Amino acid sequence: MDVRVTSDYDLILTETNYLFTFKNNNIMKRIFLFMICALCTFSLASGQNSKKKDTKETTKFLVTNMECENCVSKIEKNIAFEKGVTDLKCDLKTHTVEVTYNTDKTTEKKLIAAFKKIKFNAEVEKK
Secondary structure, eight states: OOEEEOSSSOEEEHHHHHHHHHHHHHHHHHHHHHHHHHHHHHHHHHHHHHOOOOOEEEEEEEETTOOSHHHHHHHHHHHTTSTTEEEEEEETTTTEEEEEEETTTOOHHHHHHHHHHTTOOEEEOOO
């Protein structure tokens, strides 16, 4: 065993301190990794429980100036990609567009604004 004195009060036992420090570091690393794993597991488990259920709604819009297949194509290409839209059906004969959307992400007003953005007049069809 190697013993060194660095000052009047410090006595260093190099072999013993090294082994003791090495063992403590491994234990601390294991405890730290275990705590990180536990934290991730609990956060993922609690995140799954707190998710809101998606509520979908289908609304039929009357689009008065939808007159041709190009209009239908333009609506399908643009409205289908609005936030929250999950399904879209256009009917050229009745000038209606049926939109299924997630109510947590969009509203009828936002969809009407999206129709206006692509130069179509849309209103909610009365039942």
